[in-house]
Amino acid sequence: MKxxxxxxxxxxxxxxxPEIVTxxxxxxxxxxxxxxxxxxxxxxxxxxxxxxxxxxTVQVNINDSMIDIHISAILPxxxxxxxxxxxxxxxxxxxGTLQGGEYGVRVNHRSPFELTESLQIxxxxxxxxxxxxxxxIDRIENVSENNYIFHGWKYSHCxxxxxxxxxxxxxxxxxxxxxxxxxxxFCPMKMTAVSFPVKLDLSEMETKQPLIHVRTMDGKSFNxxxxxxxxx
Numbered sequence: 618m619k620x621x622x623x624x625x626x627x628x629x630x631x632x633x634x635p636e637i638v639t640x641x642x643x644x645x646x647x648x649x650x651x652x653x654x655x656x657x658x659x660x661x662x663x664x665x666x667x668x669x670x671x672x673x674t675v676q677v678n679i680n681d682s683m684i685d686i687h688i689s690a691i692l693p694x695x696x697x698x699x700x701x702x703x704x705x706x707x708x709x710x711x712x713g714t715l716q717g718g719e720y721g722v723r724v725n726h727r728s729p730f731e732l733t734e735s736l737q738i739x740x741x742x743x744x745x746x747x748x749x750x751x752x753x754i755d756r757i758e759n760v761s762e763n764n765y766i767f768h769g770w771k772y773s774h775c776x777x778x779x780x781x782x783x784x785x786x787x788x789x790x791x792x793x794x795x796x797x798x799x800x801x802x803f804c805p806m807k808m809t810a811v812s813f814p815v816k817l818d819l820s821e822m823e824t825k826q827p828l829i830h831v832r833t834m835d836g837k838s839f840n841x842x843x844x845x846x847x848x849x
Contacts (some may be wrong), residue, residue: 637673639725640690640706641665645732647722648792648830648838649784654741656836657712660828661688661724661732665706669699675710684736686710686724709840717741750776750797752811754831754839763819767795767831768812769839775804778813787821790828819845 642663651657673689688708717740724732754769771777779798785791793815819827825846831839 635691635693637689638692639728639730640672640688642688642724642730642732644789644824644826645722645724645734646790646828646830646840646842647734647736647786648790648828649737649786650792650794650832651715651736652739652741653714653717655714657715657736657738658830658838659710659712659722659736660830660840660842661686661708661710662826662842663688663706663708663730665690665704667699667702668704669693670704672706672708675708677710677712679712679715682718682720684712684720684722685726686722688725707840707842709838749794750799751832751834752778752795752797753833754793754795757829757831757839757841759843760814763817765815765817766812767793767815768810769795769833770808771797771811772808772834773804773806774809775799775801778811781813781815783815783817785818785821787823789822789824789826790830791817791819791822793817793829793831795831819843 640663642661644662646660648659669692671691673691676687678685715738717738720736720738722734722736752769752771754767756768758766758768760766776797777800779796782794782796783791795813817829826842826844829841829843833839
């Protein structure tokens with residue numbers, strides 16, 4: 618009798634386990650400006666149909682010039698009330714360093730949510746990991762149409778803001794490189810807030826939801842998807 622009750626409880630627990638499903642992705646962003654010395658990052662966005670979904674894992678498989686990415690999600694199987702509410706999500710996916718050349722990128726291949734794009738990796742002009750020092754941007758403020766303030770940090774008083782380089786893939790992504798320069802040999806670490814204006818020309822974008830991809834330190838990036846449709 619005890620074993621029968623235990624079997625029923627275990628069966629019920631197994632039935633209530635969450636289901637792993639393919640995440641409902643809807644856009645694949647490929648930033649410009651990576652070379653074979655950079656840690657390459659791409660961005661995928663999607664929308665869950667309700668708050669009961671949760672992100673699960675991202676699997677990356679690189680086979681020659683094809684990059685396959687599978688993004689899964691967790692869907693609870695227990696009977697709980699889930700309100701109908703769109704829940705956007707964003708995945709910043711690191712591909713590491715890649716050899717120079719053109720790659721195909723497929724996300725959730727052979728699913729209803731398949732996305733495909735191409736990725737171009739340039740040959741580096743030097744052997745250093747990165748030729749530039751970047752500000753650690755963590756917030757973007759829109760002050761007027763096409764005018765933004767980039768907020769973040771610098772790691773020492775020995776570096777100062779130099780210039781901003783902006784690269785566009787002419788479709789859906791602006792890559793912003795906030796370059797710093799070393800002004801002193803004495804570089805004790807001291808986090809200091811920085812902010813500077815940046816003008817972004819979004820007229821070439823083919824989407825109302827372009828990505829602003831800002832290169833930061835340590836091969837990472839800050840990423841923000843704008844919603845131009847909300848502007849008056």
